[in-house]
Amino acid sequence: MTTKLFTALSMTALFLVACGPSEAEIQAKKDQAIADSLAVEAGKIVTYTIDPSASGVMWSGNMTGAKIYSHSGDMKVLKGEIITKGGILQNGEFVVDMTSINPTDDGYSADRPKENLMKHLASEEFFHVEKSPTASLTILGVEGNIAKAELTLRGKTDTETITEIEMATSDDGTVTATGKMTFDRQKYGVAFPGPAKDLVIANNIDLIVKLTGKAN
Template sequence: MKKSIKNLGIIAILAFITFSFTMFNNGDKAIKVKESKVVWKGYKVTGSHEGVIGIKSGTLSFTDGELTGGEIIMDMTSISNTDMEGEYKTKLEGHLKSDDFFGVKSHPTSKLVFQNIIATGKNSYKISGNLTIKGITKPITFDMSIYGNKANASLKIDRTMYDVRYGSTAFFDNLKDKAIYDEFDLVADLEF
């Protein structure tokens, strides 16, 4: 009798945990912008630079514990550099915010909207979506992993598709060691 009661208790606890986890991972979950981080890294012939971009808002959508949608709005006015200090840091940040790059006065936000999501394994997804930078929307595909209330994604973006052409050898000749590669990386560590 005691063994049956103990087994029923264990089953009840497991059912409660499963139910709680499933309920937690249903619906729209707001991204916690202060706890989340997006790191950018750009490459040039002579090296690279990196920094962070703030998230303005975002949600991830779940059905039966599976990722089914999402939208993230980036605050482009917050773009900053983390590998330099002083005058050079200030100059680079100003240049990134100028019309040569992201034109943040006219385009203060960028947006990523998930369109199609395919589960590729436990906690991992292949996502196709639309990325808008400088008012230009293009399709993008990337991988995302989700563990509990955290998500991680890595994106490789061709900046020239969004009219960010400064220092691109695809548009300018004789740049030599001043050339900046067209692709840059974003790594997002999100909490929701």
């Protein structure tokens, strides 16, 4: 009786083993689970709110007269957001405080102090910050590391291109996006009343943007 019972149990065990999933089937299920997880992450849309204290815009411009030199500085970001899909930048928008224009280069002297440049940049001839205290940039779409965007400056809006876009995510979930942009100031009415001064100031202004934020 004992022998028959042992034989029956052995046959049952063999039957269960034979009917269970094979190693290949188990591996296939694992692979599918990983693929499903990656697909979810790839389609995941995340909105990040910009942290103004960790973000900013660096600018530079050139004088092209008898003596060629440049000025550079930074500006503060007031607010904004960026949207990613699968960790890749899709679109976004941010606002810059034009009253915060701050030259940081050392190309100044007693005859040509830093304060003179700050007054000039804030004046009606240039950025007219009293009337237009902010500027904004809206990211319309991204392909690779290049984005199309709309810049609004002095109440005028035009299309620009952001290049060399890079994204980095920290362990705490903070994301940082950087990129470069060059725009023609003349398109936005940043010009002098007469042509003489415009001949010695380059039209192009270069920007380096850094935006840091956390997921909503």
